[in-house]
Amino acid sequence: MRFFAANWQFWALLSAIFAAMTAILAKLGVAGINSDLATFIRTIVVAAALGMLLIVTGQFAAPGPIPRRAIVFLILSGLATGASWLCYFRALDIGQAAQVAPVDKLSVVLVAIFGALLLGEHLSLRGWIGIALISLGVVLVAIKG
Known part of the structure; x- marks a missing residue:
């Protein structure tokens, strides 16, 4: 069990499941309810x-x-989280969950780009190919047809 407690892949997989x-x-x-109210209830x-x-x-x-x-960065992160949740619930209210969730996961692509540009993080060529495939998958899911 100790292996799982210190294994980031385990926690990331649980995060994806949740x-x-x-x-x-x-x-x-x-x-049947306002998406902003739904976000407020979820936040509580x-x-x-x-x-x-x-x-x-x-x-x-x-x-x-x-x-x-x-403190400054945690406050900014909290504001970004709130904005993300408001937008996510609005999208779920008017769209299909099977389309909204993959587009929301475009955040994976944006984190890779922002991580490289702002934090100096590096991905291998294989990593960038994976990011490109995620982007392609999002486009394919988001396009009606």
């Missing part, structure tokens, strides 16, 4: 669940000094 469940459950949940649930997790695991304590730079 993200897939999120799309289907959100599509069902947004039916996420905040409450994380709070409970921190309490149960004993991590809900004063973290000590947090660098101002970290």
